[in-house]
Amino acid sequence: MTVRSAVPPVHLRSRIHMPFVHLPSDGDIGMMMSSALDVMVEESRAAYCAFHRDWDKRVADEGHLLRGLGADMVLSNVGYLPLAGAQRAGIPNAALCSLNWADIYRDYCGDDDIAAQIYDSYANADAFLRATPGMLMASLPNLIPALPIAAIGTNRRAELDYRLKLPCGEKLALVSLGGIASRLPIERWPRIPGVRWLVQESWHIDHPDAVILETLPMNFSDLLASCDVLVCKPGYGSFVEAASSGVPVLYVNRPDWPEAPALVEWLQQNGLCREVSRDALKQGKIAEGLEDIWNTPRPKQVIPEGANQVAEWLAERLNCDLSREHNPNQKTL
Numbered sequence: 001m002t003v004r005s006a007v008p009p010v011h012l013r014s015r016i017h018m019p020f021v022h023l024p025s026d027g028d029i030g031m032m033m034s035s036a037l038d039v040m041v042e043e044s045r046a047a048y049c050a051f052h053r054d055w056d057k058r059v060a061d062e063g064h065l066l067r068g069l070g071a072d073m074v075l076s077n078v079g080y081l082p083l084a085g086a087q088r089a090g091i092p093n094a095a096l097c098s099l100n101w102a103d104i105y106r107d108y109c110g111d112d113d114i115a116a117q118i119y120d121s122y123a124n125a126d127a128f129l130r131a132t133p134g135m136l137m138a139s140l141p142n143l144i145p146a147l148p149i150a151a152i153g154t155n156r157r158a159e160l161d162y163r164l165k166l167p168c169g170e171k172l173a174l175v176s177l178g179g180i181a182s183r184l185p186i187e188r189w190p191r192i193p194g195v196r197w198l199v200q201e202s203w204h205i206d207h208p209d210a211v212i213l214e215t216l217p218m219n220f221s222d223l224l225a226s227c228d229v230l231v232c233k234p235g236y237g238s239f240v241e242a243a244s245s246g247v248p249v250l251y252v253n254r255p256d257w258p259e260a261p262a263l264v265e266w267l268q269q270n271g272l273c274r275e276v277s278r279d280a281l282k283q284g285k286i287a288e289g290l291e292d293i294w295n296t297p298r299p300k301q302v303i304p305e306g307a308n309q310v311a312e313w314l315a316e317r318l319n320c321d322l323s324r325e326h327n328p329n330q331k332t333l
Contacts, residue, residue, distance in 0.1 A: 189284025
């Protein structure tokens with residue numbers, strides 16, 4: 001397996017527990033962001049215009065690269081250029097995601113030639129495996145709904161209590177805004193008795209109740225499963241992993257983000273969550289929301305079976321036998 005990504009290999013290996021070759025790549029554009037919540041529309045439009053300039057040559061070069069890798073299958077989450085390149089090279093290909101950039105781009109930048117090129121890359125794939133929860137994507141002719149996908153951590157709360165010397169009844173709130181380089185001014189938050197905040201080191205938070213994530217000998221999934229609440233924005237990984245770990249969510253909404261309504265509706269039906277305003281979160285005025293969520297019974301945990309579903313689809317497509325540890329007819333992804 002070759003993983004093409006701009007994500008550092010150390011993080012990839014924390015999530016992908018099998019050997020792989022890392023090939024650095026800028027990947028897709030997504031949308032340019034000024035923060036974890038704010039889209040820069042005109043900057044995004046300019047980036048897409050530059051990316052799609054001489055689109056045919058870009059697709060041909062991508063196909064040449066994929067042929068050079070000897071790929072038997074291309075699975076994209078959810079860059080569309082690799083799909084277009086695989087289609088040009090005659091290589092089986094599929095998309096897997098809860099969103100697609102054609103619909104996101106259209107929502108912010110309009111329906112133009114760029115939107116059509118993005119859409120065609122998805123529509124001409126062998127399948128678009130849409131993870132649940134996800135955008136509707138009703139116009140895609142190759143849509144295959146997939147069940148929720150999540151890495152479920154181990155609840156190691158007893159270890160955390162011992163390491164942090166937490167008194168009985170102390171609450172742990174994991175604060176995470178996803179992969180965007182943005183922070184909350186937690187150093188200005190008022191203290192909430194009995195609550196500790198788990199925050200990332202790069203935020204440089206100076207607060208008496210803050211605990212730095214990187215000082216704890218646990219991966220993110222285990223920390224999430226061991227906490228009393230996740231404070232976040234709507235995001236597929238955050239919402240589904242929290243629901244799968246039985247952890248309640250306090251979230252600040254993204255009303256302009258096209259994927260957000262589907263994520264929020266699903267979490268309201270399958271997990272325990274409360275919305276908090278952007279201003280309240282910025283000022284740390286969330287004690288009432290936390291109290292409400294902690295006084296509400298937790299629903300049954302979600303069982304995320306989508307990964308097996310997708311793996312079986314890929315295995316069938318590649319004619320592989322997942323029950324055999326060493327396959328003499330091993331394929332390259």
